[in-house]
Amino acid sequence: MRNIKLVLEYDGTNYAGWQRQKNALSIQQVVEEALYKLTGEKITVIGAGRTDSGVHARGQVANFFTASRIPADRFSFALNSLLPYDIRVLESQEVPLEFHARYWAKAKQYRYSICARTHAPAIGRNYYYHVPDVLDVEAMNAAAQYIIGTHDFKAFQSAGSSVKNTVRTIYQARWIWEPPCYLYFDIKGNGFLYNMVRILVGTFIEIGRHRLQESDMKRILELGDRDKAGPTAPAHGLCLEKVYY
């Protein structure tokens, strides 16, 4: 048996997220079916993060076990010949049998993309959340300082989640303004609660609109109350950029 690690890029628009599920097509299922065609084995692919429906990835990492004798670095080419164009394997390599894409992940980097102008984007419309308002990027960046470090992010977790430890460490959080109307939020942390990036972004947008103040980010963190945070920003603006091991 060999353990193969993949780095994947995908456009999540037409999928019900990473994780396999009934009655909806997931990226995991499509990759597993391609592996079945390739190897004849019924393989389970372990992803580093369960991206939601509509969420994209430029650097999702996954691993799987195989008895196949295909050279590790050829899996990327062989899989790409079988996969649809909205899923690409960028790298494939053999890793130690102990490697586990999810448990071994030390940190993840996400990017959230916004198009802030009156009219919605036509180009890249599946990759940008359209906000038809002027956003105060300086205020958003000032608020971003409050989430850097180790905090209890209970307020930034979707209701119904059963995770007990809601403490996470954020290494980097910053907004980048690209004229004429594009905004990018880059965040790197040791882990993320369910919908955490999207609720953070929804809160930052309220700050950018001056409906909340910069210091409200600190207050909401301390209160730990989901209802005080902003709405969950839509999935299609989010992209899993990189997984660190």
Added chain:
Amino acid sequence: MRNIKLVLEYDGTNYAGWQRQKNALSIQQVVEEALYKLTGEKITVIGAGRTDSGVHARGQVANFFTASRIPADRFSFALNSLLPYDIRVLESQEVPLEFHARYWAKAKQYRYSICARTHAPAIGRNYYYHVPDVLDVEAMNAAAQYIIGTHDFKAFQSAGSSVKNTVRTIYQARWIWEPPCYLYFDIKGNGFLYNMVRILVGTFIEIGRHRLQESDMKRILELGDRDKAGPTAPAHGLCLEKVYY
């Protein structure tokens, strides 16, 4: 009668280009049909540039005449409520009756986008030309210097074009490298021959691969021979960014 100027963004993926034609859906036709629904008038929309099938625009300009009493700045909102999501009107304003989107254009800016890595892009796959090679961006930029200024671009025109004067002035031409694998070519000129940007890009790519030398750009310009230039790069990497008046 009033003359209304529009600025349009569109994703050209699903269209047979800007110009109306039989048996294929053009952006011009879709905009004219939306105007008919809105005003009841059979309106001809004049575009600044006839983008080819698959070519995108972030700043196409068009104008049309109407007897409708809709306030000029409301056309953008009204049209966007009728247009498909891959065509957006970013601005609408009244202009003098003499204004003509094509004849009045003083300069145009285009961007060509490349994804230069082993595997094709999944994200933005309709906006990037995939080149699975390492490209020498410095050599490409050195060659770009040769096309700046006023030159006869006969070598960079698709066969079958009937334009007599093939002299054009290029104000700006530069390649931008964005890690890890994206390349952008920004070019601004007073006018462009048929497929000129795409043939220039195809030639630059050959230089980036070291199949042609930097100085070959100068030689090809002087020879005026289409056969010496590189292949026509595919349409989907090209975007009309801005029209200057």
